[in-house]
Structure formats: structure tokens, C-alpha cells
Amino acid sequence: MDNQNKNLILATALSFVVILVWFLLFPPPDRAPTTDVAEQSEQIEAADPALPRADGPAASTASTDIAATDADxxxxxxxxxxxxxxxxxxxxxxxxxxxxxxxxxxxxxxxxxxxxxxxxxxxxxxxxxxxxxxxxxxxxxxxxxxxxxxxxxxxxxxxxxxxxxxxxxxxxxxxxxxxxxxxxxxxxxxxxxxxxxxxxxxxxxxxxxxxxxxxxxxxxxxxxxxxxxxxxxxxxxxxxxxxxxxxxxxxxxxxxxxxxxxxxxxxxxxxxxxxxxxxxxxxxxxxxxxxxxxxxxxxxxxxxxxxxxxxxxxxxxxxxxxxxxxxxxxxxxxxxxxxVEGFVDSIDWGWFFFLTKPIFAVLHWLNQLIGNMGWAIIGLTVLIKIILFPLAYKSYSSMAKMKELQPEMEKLKERTGDDRQKLQQEMMALYKKEKVNPAAGCLPILMQIPIFFSLYKVIFVTLELRHAPWIGWIRDLSAPDPSSIYNLFGLLPWGPPETGTIMATVFIGLLPIILGISMWLQQKLNPAPADPTQQMIFAWMPWVFMFMLGGFASGLVVYWIANNTITFTQQYLIMRSHGYKPDVFGNILGSFRRKSRDET
Missing domain, CATH: 2.70.98.90 (Beta-galactosidase; Chain A, domain 5)
Structure with a gap:
């Protein structure tokens, strides 16, 4: 995977953060009524009766025995x-x-x-x-x-x-x-x-x-x-x-x-x-x-x-x-x-209503079928991955070929030295010769962004996720993971930090940690970027997301973990089917051994 491809992924990840901040600072404007208000007011008859006011005496009654308050x-x-x-x-x-x-x-x-x-x-x-x-x-x-x-x-x-x-x-x-x-x-x-x-x-x-x-x-x-x-x-x-x-x-x-x-x-x-x-x-x-x-x-x-x-x-x-x-x-x-016309729209489906409505309908159907909303979210993830599989197959096939070309790209770097323009030209010629599309690996990530936002909206606004349990300690999928490193996930005799505090942000729960590990493992299948700065950014990205999503609803974290796990499995099998055999766990153990040896 070349710098262009890595830059696109980095830009996508940063766009995700920018969009969150943008919506926080500048929420979408309310939709205005279709009829002009001033024009409607002019149509009201001057002699039209007014309703009882909320800030003055109400309409009187024939009875003189009026109760002072509702309690009476x-x-x-x-x-x-x-x-x-x-x-x-x-x-x-x-x-x-x-x-x-x-x-x-x-x-x-x-x-x-x-x-x-x-x-x-x-x-x-x-x-x-x-x-x-x-x-x-x-x-x-x-x-x-x-x-x-x-x-x-x-x-x-x-x-x-x-x-x-x-x-x-x-x-x-x-x-x-x-x-x-x-x-x-x-x-x-x-x-x-x-x-x-x-x-x-x-x-x-x-x-x-x-x-x-x-x-x-x-x-x-x-x-x-x-x-x-x-x-x-x-x-x-x-x-x-x-x-x-x-x-x-x-x-x-x-x-x-x-x-x-x-x-x-x-x-x-x-x-x-x-x-x-x-x-x-x-x-x-x-x-x-x-x-x-x-x-x-x-x-x-x-x-x-x-x-x-x-x-x-x-x-x-x-x-x-x-x-x-x-x-x-x-x-x-x-x-x-x-x-009651349009009554379902009383639920706030948001700008991505064309995604949030069908996503929730499928999620609701799966919940009725399975009987548990947490497993329904995982089932929904599986269905989404099946729908996106043709796109993912092309993407992971391209990434497997690029992984095979890694030695050739290293030789190009040595031959071109500090001439970045020549390096880019040589790499593009190599991609053209081997019929590899460097941007193909980004398509599944780009497709996941609107799906992620839509599912986030569904989990946050729909009543069916409120107080919905999954397994063990996850008793409310609409709330953050209640476990915490602070008390060793319940092993120590004191409670976790209060949700929404800085302590809760730092001492995250078990699900966010699993999320970070799943992102890290998935990253190991991808070719490392050549630029040292990009290497550092991508190395930190799983752990940044781990803390950033730690305060999100558990249901959303469950979706992300399931998505990462399925993506890792798909990518691993597809890369092996194309003749490349990634030794992810061997590479991980090897990196630990090298680090230990260097420290010694």
C-alpha cells in the first residue's frame, strides 16, 4: 500500500473526527414548515377566539367553587x-x-x-x-x-x-x-x-x-x-x-x-x-x-x-x-x-434517514428472531459484511498483491533515495505493470463511515436499545460499558468512576479495550506506510479510537468489534487464497522478542 493509499485512509479517519466536532459545534438547522408563517397569520380572522392563556387567568366558569390547585x-x-x-x-x-x-x-x-x-x-x-x-x-x-x-x-x-x-x-x-x-x-x-x-x-x-x-x-x-x-x-x-x-x-x-x-x-x-x-x-x-x-x-x-x-x-x-x-x-x-400520517417520523432518524430507517428495521427483526439486541447487532454486522463482500473481496485481493510487492517497493526506495517524485513515478509504473489499484483498499473503509454514523444514530435515539441487556455486565446497550480498569473490572472492592467524568474516560471498560486490540490486529494485515510519521500515526490510531469510543454506547462498540473481527477474518482468508500467507501472530511475537532484545 503506497503513500497515496495511506494518505486516503488517514484523511478518512481524520474526517471522521472532524465531522463529529463539526456536528457538535454546528448542529444541522431545523427543517422549516412548508407554509409561510406570516402568510398564515394574515389568514386568521380578526374576530377569531383566543384560547385560555397560560400566563393569566383562565376562562372563568359558572361555578364559584373553583379548586385552587390540581391536588384539591x-x-x-x-x-x-x-x-x-x-x-x-x-x-x-x-x-x-x-x-x-x-x-x-x-x-x-x-x-x-x-x-x-x-x-x-x-x-x-x-x-x-x-x-x-x-x-x-x-x-x-x-x-x-x-x-x-x-x-x-x-x-x-x-x-x-x-x-x-x-x-x-x-x-x-x-x-x-x-x-x-x-x-x-x-x-x-x-x-x-x-x-x-x-x-x-x-x-x-x-x-x-x-x-x-x-x-x-x-x-x-x-x-x-x-x-x-x-x-x-x-x-x-x-x-x-x-x-x-x-x-x-x-x-x-x-x-x-x-x-x-x-x-x-x-x-x-x-x-x-x-x-x-x-x-x-x-x-x-x-x-x-x-x-x-x-x-x-x-x-x-x-x-x-x-x-x-x-x-x-x-x-x-x-x-x-x-x-x-x-x-x-x-x-x-x-x-x-x-x-396517523408520518407518525414514524416522530422518531429522530436524522439526515441519513434512508440508512437509519432500514438499519433499524433489520435490527428490530433480528431482535425479534434472536431475542437479544446485542446478538442482533452482531447479526446485523454479519449481514452488512455479506452485502459489502464483493467490494471487500476486490479490496483485500488488491491489498494481498500489494503485500507481495512490498520487497519490490523497498528496492525502489533504495534506488530512488530522497527523490520522492521519482519514487512515486516508479511505484505507479509498478502498480500499472502488476495491475494493482492502490486505492481499492480504502473503499470498504469509506463505505463504513455512513453506516457507522447511521448505526450510532439508531442506537442513540431508538427506545428499543434503552436498557437492552446483552451478556454479563452489559445490561444496557445504549449506555457506555460500565466496567473499568479502575477497579480491575469488578475484582477490587470499589465501584467504577461515574459515567461522563474524566476518570471514566481514562479508566475505560473491557469492551473498548477489546475494540482497540481488534483494530490493532486488523492493522497488522495491512502493509506498513513508508513514511515514519504515518507509521507513528497509524500505530497510535487503534489506541486513540479505543479511548475515544470508550464513552460511546456499548451497542456501537459491540458493532465495531464484530466488524473488525469479521474484517480481519475475511482479509486473512482472502490474502491466503491469493498465495500470500500473513503470519500476524508470528510477527507480533517477533516484534516483542526484538523489543526485548533491544532493551537488553
């Missing part, structure tokens, strides 16, 4: 196979929801993950539904966030038993809200109003999500999106919390806001790393994201069209609420079987 209000329990919680009759809020299948940590006694929290809790987060008053209806005649709804005392919401809340405004309008839930994470909220008065009533139904402040466990990492996520007639938009706060100020409500008119299908909500709450209206709606700086509240709204109810008539509007885990199979079911 009566509740209806939620109990399904996968979620538990309660609905507050104060505003009819869905504000208390925990996931039965997921815990905060891998400890068996850790708390269940909480998705929604009532007002008064740290980082309150809840869903609220209602009607905004318009023509012929006073603002006090519609239920608001402080309305005490009537419900059946002691009733529990289950997949087989919906609950119904009612409220009579005392002025001819009877409001009813029926809440149902399925076996997973989808609620269906049916809002109806009956006009028993003498005149028409025009109202606008809405659903909204309110988040008090940013999430406590916000990752704020460039590879992961957390914040607003919405689909508007096929156009996906993502905006982090900082960008929401920078939206133009809405003069009418005093909040930073961005509106998108959805003609047919869409949804809007907030996504966390693994969890999400999303409003899915039945038909077209106005999708609005807001930030109330006065009380640090983020709000996602889905406002449906005006409903005019004549005397003696009623109207019903249905909105779904997804609140739960971003499980690929579950979300895909809602998309494919229940018509």
Missing part, C-alpha cells in the same frame, strides 16, 4: 395494561400518567417513567381540551382550565370502559367529554356540545399540551432532537425549546408563536428522548406552537374549525392524544393501521 380537585383513575395515572376534574386535564413497562434506571426498584405531571409538580406537563367562545357565546359560558367537571365518582378509565365528563353552563349549553384509551398509549377525546338555548352558538374546539419549563432530563445533544415536533400535510417540522422561544411574538396573546394551517392530516406535540405527547386531530386544524415567557410555559395547540350549533342541535369533535413511549412497532401501527 377530584380525580378519575387511569389503569390499562401499559399506563397508570389519573384525570383531574379541574379542567378535565389528563395530567398524571406513568408507564408500567419502563423504569427510570435499570435498577429493579427504580420508579416508573412519568410522562405527564399535574400543576404543582416539578416540570408540570399536561393535556387540556375545551371550547373557545366565538359569535353569540360569552367567554364565561364555555368550560376552561379551572372548570370543575362532573364525573362518576370512583370510576376508572380502562381500554374497555371509557369515562364521560359533563358540564352545564346554566345558559343553555351542555358540554360533554368522553375519554377512551386503547391497550397502548393512544387516548381518544370526543368533545360534544348541545344547544338547549334559543340562539345559535358558534364555538371552536381545541386541544393543547402545556409544558412548564424545559424537561428536567433534557439531553441537549446535537445528535438528538427534543422539543416541538409536528406533521403538517406531509411536512415534518422540528424545533428545539430555544427556537420556540425565539418565534415571533403574537401581538394578541403576547406569546412567541408560530402557526401552520393543516388542510387535511397532521399532528403536533413535544418529543423527549424516548417519550412523546402528541395531539392528533380528526381533520384539518390550525397547528400552533407557543412560548409564554412570563411563566416559562411551552404550549402546542391543535385548534379545529368553527362549529355553529343551532338551537336543539349538537356537535361533536374528536381528537386523539398519544402519550407514551416512542416504540417503533407501536407508532408504526398507528401510522399504517390507524391513519
Amino acid at each position: 380537585a377530584p380525580r378519575i383513575q387511569i389503569d390499562t395494561p401499559r399506563v397508570s395515572g389519573s384525570i383531574s376534574l379541574l379542567g378535565g386535564r389528563i395530567d398524571d400518567l406513568s408507564l408500567k413497562d419502563y423504569r427510570v434506571s435499570i435498577d429493579e426498584d427504580s420508579d416508573n417513567v412519568t410522562v405527564l405531571k399535574p400543576v404543582g409538580s416539578s416540570s408540570a406537563y399536561y393535556a387540556l381540551f375545551g371550547w373557545a367562545a366565538s359569535t353569540g357565546v360569552d367567554a364565561t359560558a364555555v368550560p376552561g382550565p379551572d372548570t370543575i367537571w362532573e364525573g362518576v365518582e370512583g370510576q376508572t378509565l380502562t381500554p374497555s370502559s371509557p369515562v364521560t365528563l359533563t358540564w352545564d353552563n346554566g345558559a343553555g349549553l351542555l358540554f360533554e367529554r368522553t375519554i377512551a384509551v386503547d391497550e397502548d398509549f393512544m387516548f381518544t377525546v370526543s368533545q360534544s356540545v348541545t344547544n338547549a338555548g334559543n340562539g345559535e352558538a358558534t364555538l371552536r374546539p381545541y386541544g393543547l399540551l402545556r409544558r412548564h419549563g424545559e424537561p428536567e432530563n433534557l439531553k441537549d445533544f446535537f445528535i438528538l432532537h427534543e422539543g416541538l415536533v409536528r406533521m403538517s400535510d406531509g411536512a415534518l417540522q422540528e424545533a428545539d425549546y430555544g427556537k420556540i422561544a425565539d418565534f415571533p411574538v403574537d401581538d394578541r396573546e403576547g406569546a412567541a408563536a408560530e402557526r401552520v394551517e393543516v388542510a387535511e392530516n397532521g399532528w403536533i406535540g413535544f418529543t423527549d428522548h424516548y417519550w412523546m405527547a402528541t395531539l392528533v386531530p380528526q381533520n384539518g386544524f390550525r397547528s400552533t406552537a407557543k412560548y409564554f415567557s412570563g411563566r416559562d410555559i411551552y404550549q402546542a395547540e391543535a385548534v379545529s374549525g368553527l362549529q355553529t350549533i343551532a338551537p336543539g342541535e349538537s356537535a361533536t369533535v374528536e381528537t386523539r392524544l398519544f402519550a407514551g413511549a416512542k416504540e417503533w412497532e407501536t407508532i408504526r401501527h398507528y401510522q399504517n393501521d390507524e391513519g
